[in-house]
Amino acid sequence: MKIKDRLALYFTLISTLTLLCVLAAVYYSFGKVMETEFFERLTDRTMVTAKLYLKADEISSDALNKVREQYLEKLNGEVIRIYNERNRPAFIGDDQQFWTNETINLVRQQGKVRFKDGNSQVVGIFYKDNQGDFVIIASATDRSTAIRVRQLLKVMVIVFIIIFLGLLACARWIAERILAPLNVFIGQVKLIKSNNLHFRVEEGKNKDEITLLSQNFNNLMEHLEQSFILQKTFVANASHELRTPVTRMIIGTEIALSKERDKEEYEAALQSVLEDAEKLENIITALLNLAQADLEYSSSKAEDIRLDELIWQLQTEWNHKKGPNKLHVDMINLPLDDESSLIIRANPTLLQIALDNIIGNAFKFSDNQQVSCVMEMMPEGIILTISDQGVGISEDQQKEIFKPFYSSSGKAEHAGNGMGLYMAHKIITLFGGKISVSSSNAQGTTFKIAFYSF
Numbered sequence: 165m166k167i168k169d170r171l172a173l174y175f176t177l178i179s180t181l182t183l184l185c186v187l188a189a190v191y192y193s194f195g196k197v198m199e200t201e202f203f204e205r206l207t208d209r210t211m212v213t214a215k216l217y218l219k220a221d222e223i224s225s226d227a228l229n230k231v232r233e234q235y236l237e238k239l240n241g242e243v244i245r246i247y248n249e250r251n252r253p254a255f256i257g258d259d260q261q262f263w264t265n266e267t268i269n270l271v272r273q274q275g276k277v278r279f280k281d282g283n284s285q286v287v288g289i290f291y292k293d294n295q296g297d298f299v300i301i302a303s304a305t306d307r308s309t310a311i312r313v314r315q316l317l318k319v320m321v322i323v324f325i326i327i328f329l330g331l332l333a334c335a336r337w338i339a340e341r342i343l344a345p346l347n348v349f350i351g352q353v354k355l356i357k358s359n360n361l362h363f364r365v366e367e368g369k370n371k372d373e374i375t376l377l378s379q380n381f382n383n384l385m386e387h388l389e390q391s392f393i394l395q396k397t398f399v400a401n402a403s404h405e406l407r408t409p410v411t412r413m414i415i416g417t418e419i420a421l422s423k424e425r426d427k428e429e430y431e432a433a434l435q436s437v438l439e440d441a442e443k444l445e446n447i448i449t450a451l452l453n454l455a456q457a458d459l460e461y462s463s464s465k466a467e468d469i470r471l472d473e474l475i476w477q478l479q480t481e482w483n484h485k486k487g488p489n490k491l492h493v494d495m496i497n498l499p500l501d502d503e504s505s506l507i508i509r510a511n512p513t514l515l516q517i518a519l520d521n522i523i524g525n526a527f528k529f530s531d532n533q534q535v536s537c538v539m540e541m542m543p544e545g546i547i548l549t550i551s552d553q554g555v556g557i558s559e560d561q562q563k564e565i566f567k568p569f570y571s572s573s574g575k576a577e578h579a580g581n582g583m584g585l586y587m588a589h590k591i592i593t594l595f596g597g598k599i600s601v602s603s604s605n606a607q608g609t610t611f612k613i614a615f616y617s618f
Contacts, residue, residue: 167343171336179331180324187320194316199285203278205239206287208490210300213244214291239304247299254298263301271299293587353381361389364520409440466595468507469515471546471615472498475539478519484531491523496540505541507616510595518591521584522550522611529609530554538552545616552610557603565601 243262246253251268271277271288278287288301345368352365363387367378427551475493482491487597499505524533530552540547557565566589592599592613603609 167339167346169336169339171339171342172332175335175338176328176332179335180328183324183327183331187324187509191313191316191320195309196311198306198312202285202304202306202309203287204297206285206290206302206304207276207278209239209242209244209302209304210287210289212298213246213302214289214293214298240307241305242302243304244300246467247301250296251299267301271301272297339543345370346377347377349374349381361385361392413437413440425547425581466509466511468505469510470503471508471514472506472547474512474519475537475548478516478523479537482523482527482535486527488532490527490532492534492536494536494538496538498539498541503618506546508546508595508597514591515595518588519550519613521588525584526550526552526554526609526611538587548613548615549610550613551608553608556607557601557609558577562601562603566599604611 218264218336245262246254247263247268248523251265253262265474272290274312275290276288278285280286284305286301288299291298291300349365352363364382365378367382368375416433420430427432434598454550472495479491479493483489522535523535527533531554534555536549536551538549538551540549565585569587589599595615597613597615599614600612603613
């Protein structure tokens, strides 16, 4: 069953159950009110009877006639009896005792009683008069109330059916309106194929569960797109990048083994094979690091990181590798009383990999000259700049350096696997940062990393 049908069904069931409870309460209350009203009428009959038969000697004939005309409208199945102190009928003839002595004595004890006897309602009162103490009991059948109650029941059944059908129609209409964005979402999801993973569904502006679903789905599509891009890139480029050093190793080995050679030539051939093997190892390591980066990010191990502390840690590690003060760090406009502005939300392992890749490139392309790292607090967030004194990058190459397997230098000592900056760009972007590069030939390169607070 579809969600909209379930919503319509649940809404209709709850509404109809509520309606049933209301109608049942009205039906029960109406019956009780009519029953109470009829008891009151019977009570009036007993009081009128007392005045007619016990007070007739004390009022004028005109007044007696007026009372009779006003009150003596005979009720359905009406029976009225007046009993004296010996529980015998008085004033009204009664060939057989209509009510038992137990009932008459109960009226004497309680003064006034009301009860139902089958379909009849009975009222009894104890009446003291100068002629003696009397018990007056009256009973009648309230057929008019029964007819009204049956009519009310018929009306309620008709009203219930009409309201039930109306509720069902309204519930389906409401469910369709509420779930309309979900239908749009489903329709857009069906459009997504392997060749258009860049497509994103509409997130809407209602800030409801469907909007959250759309946002999470778009985040998932972002990860899938990155994975497919990585897969396509690997298929298109990795085979070539891996085949080149392997081919060179095979050719170099075959040439070395083609004839007898002296020791120096064998050493040169082995050195060439070693260099190609190291390059092959670097490529494989980079691919494994990239896969590990995707795994780390997908596990959502993000936490609060003080960026200044991470920079000091990187300075210690790189100065230990390259020498004292090789990585120079400056902190500008650091807050003295609000350390929370120094905190960003990221995965510490991945963020360190990204910064290490950028710093490592800076040392490599500047032939291990000093690298500068400046962290500056700005109103819009944290700005991190990493600058080297290397050969620089041309404007055309700057557009390509963040692509996988791209190498911007033809020098052997600067050769790399083309994955470092791609990984850095991907990691920083995934954690909400932005990275850009500015450079000119022979004037060094500067990478700017921004983590905005809004």
